[in-house]
Amino acid sequence: MKQEQARQPVERRVEQTAIPHPAVEEWNGETYYGQASVKPSPFDWRVAAYVYVAGLAGSAQIIATLADRLGDERDETTIRNGRFLAVAGVAIGAPLLIMDLKTPSRFYNMLRIYRTSSPMSFGSYILGAFGAASGLTAVAHLIGERRADGGRSPMRRAADMTQVPAAFLGAGMSTYTAALLSATSTPLWASAPQAMAAQFGTSSMATAAAALSLGEQIAGNADNSRRLDGLAAVAAAGELIATAFAEKRHRETGVGATLRDGPIGMSYKTGALALGLGVPLVCHSINALSKRPSRGLSILGSLALLAGGMVMRQAIFQAGNKSAERPDDYFRLTQRIPEGAKPRRRVDRAVDARGRLP
Amino acid sequence: MGVHPRALDYAESFPNHVIPDESELTCGTKIEPGKSYGFFTDTTLCIGCKACEVACKEWNGLPADHLGLTGNSYDNTGDLGANTWRHVAFVEKIGSGGDRAQEMKPFQSNWLMMSDVCKHCANAPCLEACPTGSIFRTEFDTVVVQQDICNGCGYCVPACPFGVVELSLEDGKAHKCTLCYDRLKGGLEPACAKACPTDSIQFGEINELFERAGKRVEDLHEKGATDAYLYGAPDTPGATGGLKHLNAFFLLTDRPEVYNLPVAPTRASDRVRPSFLTGLAAMAGLTLAAAALMSSGRERGR
Numbered sequence: 141m142k143q144e145q146a147r148q149p150v151e152r153r154v155e156q157t158a159i160p161h162p163a164v165e166e167w168n169g170e171t172y173y174g175q176a177s178v179k180p181s182p183f184d185w186r187v188a189a190y191v192y193v194a195g196l197a198g199s200a201q202i203i204a205t206l207a208d209r210l211g212d213e214r215d216e217t218t219i220r221n222g223r224f225l226a227v228a229g230v231a232i233g234a235p236l237l238i239m240d241l242k243t244p245s246r247f248y249n250m251l252r253i254y255r256t257s258s259p260m261s262f263g264s265y266i267l268g269a270f271g272a273a274s275g276l277t278a279v280a281h282l283i284g285e286r287r288a289d290g291g292r293s294p295m296r297r298a299a300d301m302t303q304v305p306a307a308f309l310g311a312g313m314s315t316y317t318a319a320l321l322s323a324t325s326t327p328l329w330a331s332a333p334q335a336m337a338a339q340f341g342t343s344s345m346a347t348a349a350a351a352l353s354l355g356e357q358i359a360g361n362a363d364n365s366r367r368l369d370g371l372a373a374v375a376a377a378g379e380l381i382a383t384a385f386a387e388k389r390h391r392e393t394g395v396g397a398t399l400r401d402g403p404i405g406m407s408y409k410t411g412a413l414a415l416g417l418g419v420p421l422v423c424h425s426i427n428a429l430s431k432r433p434s435r436g437l438s439i440l441g442s443l444a445l446l447a448g449g450m451v452m453r454q455a456i457f458q459a460g461n462k463s464a465e466r467p468d469d470y471f472r473l474t475q476r477i478p479e480g481a482k483p484r485r486r487v488d489r490a491v492d493a494r495g496r497l498p
Numbered sequence: 499m500g501v502h503p504r505a506l507d508y509a510e511s512f513p514n515h516v517i518p519d520e521s522e523l524t525c526g527t528k529i530e531p532g533k534s535y536g537f538f539t540d541t542t543l544c545i546g547c548k549a550c551e552v553a554c555k556e557w558n559g560l561p562a563d564h565l566g567l568t569g570n571s572y573d574n575t576g577d578l579g580a581n582t583w584r585h586v587a588f589v590e591k592i593g594s595g596g597d598r599a600q601e602m603k604p605f606q607s608n609w610l611m612m613s614d615v616c617k618h619c620a621n622a623p624c625l626e627a628c629p630t631g632s633i634f635r636t637e638f639d640t641v642v643v644q645q646d647i648c649n650g651c652g653y654c655v656p657a658c659p660f661g662v663v664e665l666s667l668e669d670g671k672a673h674k675c676t677l678c679y680d681r682l683k684g685g686l687e688p689a690c691a692k693a694c695p696t697d698s699i700q701f702g703e704i705n706e707l708f709e710r711a712g713k714r715v716e717d718l719h720e721k722g723a724t725d726a727y728l729y730g731a732p733d734t735p736g737a738t739g740g741l742k743h744l745n746a747f748f749l750l751t752d753r754p755e756v757y758n759l760p761v762a763p764t765r766a767s768d769r770v771r772p773s774f775l776t777g778l779a780a781m782a783g784l785t786l787a788a789a790a791l792m793s794s795g796r797e798r799g800r
Binding site: 167170171172173175176177178179180181182183199202203206207210211215240241242243244246247249250252253255256257258259260261264311312314315316318319320322323324325326329330333334335336337338340341342344345349367370371374375378382464467470471474475476 | 568570573576577579587589623626627628629630631632647648649650651652653655656657658659660661662663664665667669670671753755756757758759760761762763764766767769770772773774776777778780781782783784785787788789791792793
C-alpha cells in the first residue's frame, strides 16, 4: 500500500517526460564535488588564431572574386591583395593547426577518412582544397601579372577560373570552424550553434574587408577603400546582431557566465564588442555620411575590426574551455532534451577497413 | 549460483594454458564477433573496493596518476582520463547544512558508490568527431581508439558528453576504456567485471543485460527501493538526444548529476548541420551585400 502511493505520482510524470523517477525531480544544483563533468578541449590560442586567419583568408577570396567579376581595372589592387591574403591565410593557418596536434608527425591522417559528422574531418578537406585552389590562383596571378601588357594573359585567365571554386570554399573556410566548436559537449559552444556560425561568418567578412581596405589605403585608392569600409560596416552590423542572438541563447541555457565575467568577459566586451564592433561602426558611419571621408578614420576602423576579430575568437575559445570545467553550466544545458534533434544521414566514408556491425 | 558444467574440465589450480571461451565460465557469456557487448553497472551492489580500478590498471598497463588525497570522501582517483578507465565515485550524504542526518532511509541511505567507465555509446560522439578514423567500432559493438592512427588532434575530448576521453601528454594520443578489446578477442571477460567481487559490474550481451537490469529495477521497486532507475538503457536518462543507448549503462538511486552524469546528454554531431548551414546562409547574404556594393557606388567616386 505504501509502495503504491509512492509509485503512482512517479508513473504520471514518466508519461509526461519519458524520463523515469527520480531523474524528473528538480535538479537543485547538485554536482559531484564541483568537479567537471566534461573535459575541456585541448585547443589553445593557436587554434583560435587559425579560426581567425582561416575566416579572413576565405572571405578575402570571396571579395577578390567579386571584385574580379563585377569590377573593372580600378579593382586590380583588391583582386591581387585578396588572392594573396587567401594564400597567406592558409600558409599561416595550416601550420598553426599542425602545431596544435599532439602528434604532429601524423597530420596527414586527417585525410585518411571523410566524415560529414565531424567538422574537423570535412574542414580538413575544405582547408586542403581551398589552399590548393587559392595557391593556383595566386601563382597564376603572379605570373600573369608580370607578363600582362594591357589585356589579360592566358595565365591571368587561368587565375580567374581557379578563383571561383576557391571563393566557394572560402565561404566554408569562413564559417565551418563555428560548426566544429558547436559539435562538442562544451557548454558555451554547444548552446548557440547557429548564432555562433553567423558570428564567425560575419566577423570573417568584416575582417577581410578591413584588411583589403587597409591595402587600398596604402595603395592610395581612397575610393576603393570607401566601398570596402561599407562592406566591413555591413558585416560588423550583422555580427552585432549575431552576437545579440548568441547572448540570448547563452542566457536561455544558462551558460554564458564565463563569457561575461572575469578577465575573459572583460576582453570580450571591450576588445571584441566595443573596440572590434563599436569603433569601426562609428568610424565607418561618420565616413559614409561625410562628403570628404577621412583617411585616418577609415584606417582606425579597419585596424579596430582586425584586432576585435582576433579577440572575439580567443575569448570564445577561452570562455568555452572554462565553461567545460563548470559542471553546473553543463548540467543546466543538459536539463532538457533539445527539440527537433532528428536522426540524419551521415556520410562516413572509410578509406580503410571500418568496423561497423553488419 | 551453479557452476558451469565445463568448469569441471579445468579443475587444476594452475592451468598452464588458456581456457577456451573462459568468459562462459566466469560470467555465462560466450563472446562472439558481431554481437553487442557492454557493462551493466549496478550501483546498489557497489561497495567501493576499487578492485575494478586496480584490475583495469593492471591488465592495461596504465601508469599511476592523481597521487595524493582529494578530500572528496574516499575518492582519491578523481575522474576518468587517459590513464584511468574505471573510476569509483563516492557520494556521502551527511545531511543538510553540515548537520548530521537525523533520519535515514533503510537502503542506499548515506553512501552512494558508482564505478564509472566509458559508456561505449551506440552513437558515440567521440567516434563521430574523430577526423582520422582512429576511433572505430569493433566487432563487439564497442568503441576503441587505435593508437597507431591517432594524431592527437583532441577533438574527441570535448565531443564526449561524459568527459571520458583524454589526451595523454606522455605519448600525444587519446586514450580511454577499450572494454578490454584484447580480452574479448581472446574470449575473456573484461578485467574490471571479472574482478568485481559483488557483481556490481556485469559484463554480457547488451540485450540480455538490458533485460537483466530491467528485472533488477522491478525487483528493487518491489523491495521498497523505489528510487532505483536505469541510466543509459533505451528510453531512460542518459540515452537522450540521439545517443540511442549506452553500451555501458547504470542502475542509479539518485539524480544523475549526483554521480556527475548529465540527465539529458546530446549527440554532438546533431549540431553540425544547423550550425554549418546557418554559417553558409550568412556568407551567402554577405556575398550578396558585397556584390551590391561592388557593382554600385562607383560613379560617385570619379
